[in-house]
Structure formats: structure tokens, C-alpha cells
Amino acid sequence: MGRSKMETRTTDYALGHSQPELERLVQQGQFFGELTEIMLLKAGLAPGMRVLDVGCGAGDVSFLAAKFVGPEGAVIGVDKAPEAVAFAQQRAQSAGLTNVQFIAADLADFQLEGEPVDAVIGRLVLMYFPDPAAVLRRLVTFVKPGGIVAFQELDLLPSPPPEIMSHPLCETYVAAGTRINQAFARAGIDGRIAFKLGPIFQQAGLPAPEMLAMQRVERGADSPIYEWIAQVTRTILPLLQQTGVATAEDVQVDTLAERMRREAVENDCTLMTPPLIAAWARKEYGGKQR
Ligand SMILES: C[S@@+](CC[C@H](N)C(=O)[O-])C[C@H]1O[C@@H](n2cnc3c(N)ncnc32)[C@H](O)[C@@H]1O
Numbered sequence: 252m253g254r255s256k257m258e259t260r261t262t263d264y265a266l267g268h269s270q271p272e273l274e275r276l277v278q279q280g281q282f283f284g285e286l287t288e289i290m291l292l293k294a295g296l297a298p299g300m301r302v303l304d305v306g307c308g309a310g311d312v313s314f315l316a317a318k319f320v321g322p323e324g325a326v327i328g329v330d331k332a333p334e335a336v337a338f339a340q341q342r343a344q345s346a347g348l349t350n351v352q353f354i355a356a357d358l359a360d361f362q363l364e365g366e367p368v369d370a371v372i373g374r375l376v377l378m379y380f381p382d383p384a385a386v387l388r389r390l391v392t393f394v395k396p397g398g399i400v401a402f403q404e405l406d407l408l409p410s411p412p413p414e415i416m417s418h419p420l421c422e423t424y425v426a427a428g429t430r431i432n433q434a435f436a437r438a439g440i441d442g443r444i445a446f447k448l449g450p451i452f453q454q455a456g457l458p459a460p461e462m463l464a465m466q467r468v469e470r471g472a473d474s475p476i477y478e479w480i481a482q483v484t485r486t487i488l489p490l491l492q493q494t495g496v497a498t499a500e501d502v503q504v505d506t507l508a509e510r511m512r513r514e515a516v517e518n519d520c521t522l523m524t525p526p527l528i529a530a531w532a533r534k535e536y537g538g539k540q541r
Contacts, residue, residue: 264379266486268332273309275482276335277342280311282479286465286527287312287374287403291319293463294401294531299323300369303393305358306330306376310339310351316372317351325350327368331357358386363393370399377451378404378444384454391455394534400457401531406464407432407442411525421520423511427480428525430497434487437494445528452532460530467524472516476524481508 266272296302296319304313307328316326328351330336336355343351354361358380371390377383391400409432413425435442444451445464452460469476484491485504491497503510515522 264332268334270338272486273335273338275486276309277311278475278482279479280309282467282475283374283527284311284315286467286529288315289465290401290403290463290529290531291315291372293461293529294370294372294399295533296320296370296372296399296401301366302326302370302372303363303368303390304328305361305371305373305390306379307339307353308332308335310335310342310353312372312374313339313351313353314343314346314348316370317348320350322350325352327351327363328353329356329358329361331355358390367395368393368398369395370401372399372401374403375405377402377448378440378442381439383441383444383447384451387451387455387457391457391534396534396536398534399531400452400460400534401529402448403527403529404445404448405442405524406445406526406528407435407440408525409433409436409442415523417515417520417522419518419520421511421515421518421522423507423514424476424480424520424522427484427502427507427511430491430502431480431483431487432525434490434494434496437496438490445526448528448530452530457532458535460532462528462530464526464528466526468521469524470515470519470521472512474512474515474522476522477508477511477515479524480511 298321300320302316307313307330310328313326313328333355336353339353371394380386413420416425432442
């Protein structure tokens with residue numbers, strides 16, 4: 252039986268799609284790109300495949316998938332934000348990529364045209380759905396039997412132990428990371444979704460997925476981690492304030508990256524990002540889906 256649209260809707264997307272936010276997504280895409288390539292490789296993306304990238308944002312996961320499927324394959328990126336889709340299209344054009352196209356649509360009512368795809372993939376998108384299993388169940392209907400389903404989400408503990416974030420302690424980094432996780436939690440975003448990907452896949456009618464957690468481990472003055480945290484903080488500054496997590500004065504976003512960098516370098520800290528957890532499975536033949 253079909254699910255109601257309510258179950259497949261997203262909460263209001265808290266990060267917005269201003270041009271600086273789209274540029275931030277590109278930099279975040281570079282920061283986590285290798286970790287997503289590992290997932291796509293292990294999931295079995297291969298030349299000639301037709302792939303659907305859901306919640307594609309500025310298109311970075313679609314561009315990675317396009318490298319795997321090659322000129323004989325095709326990637327369709329879908330995002331509900333027309334400004335993200337226009338930006339992704341423009342990037343594809345500038346890069347001369349002919350095997351990627353982008354469509355503006357809400358995943359709650361998106362309809363795939365043509366044949367089912369060989370794979371549906373997504374990064375940092377299921378976290379925005381109150382019922383991720385319902386949306387995944389819907390997306391799986393667009394996949395061929397035997398096709399691939401692969402998703403990656405960050406584990407954002409509301410109060411991460413400082414010891415798992417840095418050693419020696421980098422207080423500015425720990426405070427900034429914790430603020431982000433708390434604002435997401437208070438905004439009703441499930442920061443623990445990465446740990447639930449197994450049950451979510453199975454509730455969507457898929458077999459138990461293979462899973463892998465990956466983290467960036469960073470140190471030194473040239474690491475991009477300081478900019479990454481500062482840019483996320485800048486994007487969610489209104490959310491930090493609305494949720495009562497911090498004020499603009501607490502955060503001092505204009506100097507945040509430099510303060511983290513200085514403290515980390517002075518104390519020779521090694522910093523870890525939250526784990527980016529990947530889950531992938533193949534849709535069963537004649538199985539439970541649909
Ligand atoms: C954090 S961004 C991730 C973008 C991209 N996957 C990446 O990793 O670079 C999440 C994206 O999901 C999109 N999104 C959220 N809810 C959606 C929905 N209901 N339908 C389509 N896209 C949605 C947002 O517009 C946003 O661009």
C-alpha cells in the first residue's frame with residue numbers, strides 16, 4: 252500500500268540555499284568526497300549504470316557517481332531547491348559533463364521517468380525526513396531488482412565526549428562542534444540517524460545493509476576542518492539563536508576558524524570529524540518491495 256505524503260515529507264530544510272550555502276556544500280563535498288567514493292566503490296557502482304542521486308544539493312555526489320558510470324552511464328540528481336539544481340546544472344555545464352542531469356522536485360512526490368535505475372544514492376539527506384524509512388521505501392520502487400541502494404549520514408551526538416573529538420583537547424573545536432549538534436537536535440533533526448541506517452533499510456524492505464563508518468582525521472595549520480566547522484556555524488547561526496544554543500556573541504563566527512586553528516596548532520591537537528556512516532544493499536529479486 253502507498254504511504255501518505257505526510258510520512259515522506261521533510262521537515263523545513265534548516266540550512267537554506269543561499270549562494271554562500273551552495274558554495275559551502277561544494278567545499279564540504281570536497282572535504283568528504285573520498286569517503287563517499289569509498290562507499291560508491293564498495294556498493295558496486297560501475298560503468299554504464301543509470302544512477303539517481305537524491306537530495307543532490309550542489310551536485311557533488313552526482314559528479315562522483317558520474318566518474319564511476321562513465322560516458323555510457325547517466326546520473327540524475329534530484330533536489331527540491333530550484334536554486335541548488337540551477338547551480339548544479341551550471342557546474343556540470345562548466346565541467347563539460349554530459350552524463351549528468353538535474354531535476355528540481357520534492358522526494359515526497361518525485362516521479363522517475365523511464366526505466367528503473369541501477370542505483371539510488373544519497374548523502375546527508377535522510378536526516379531531514381521525520382520518517383526516513385517511508386521515503387526510502389518510495390525511492391526503492393525506482394530501483395531495478397538487484398540494483399544498489401547506498402546512503403551516507405553523519406552521526407551527530409548531541410553531547411559528544413570531547414575525548415572522541417580531539418586529543419589533546421581543543422576547546423574551541425569541541426565547543427563549536429557540540430553547538431552544531433545541539434542546534435540540530437533541538438530543531439528536531441535526528442542526529443543519530445547514521446546508527447539507524449540498518450533498521451531503516453530493512454523497514455524499507457531491503458536486506459540488512461553492509462555498513463562502514465569513516466572519519467576525517469585532521470591536524471596542522473593547513474587543515475580544511477576549521478573552515479568546515481566555521482562555515483556550518485555561519486549557515487546555522489539563525490538556528491543556533493532560535494534554539495537557544497548560542498548567541499552571535501558567544502559564537503564570534505568571523506574569527507572562529509582562526510581561533511580553532513591557533514589553538515589546535517599551539518597544542519598540536521589531532522581532530523576528528525563526526526563519523527560519516529555508509530550503508531549499502533542490493534534490492535532483492537521478486538522481493539518484499541512494492
Ligand atoms: C546537506 S544537503 C546535501 C547535499 C548533497 N547530497 C551533498 O552531500 O553534497 C541536503 C539536501 O537535501 C535536499 N532536500 C531536503 N529535503 C528534500 C526533499 N524533500 N526533496 C528533495 N530534496 C530535499 C536539500 O534541499 C539539500 O540540498
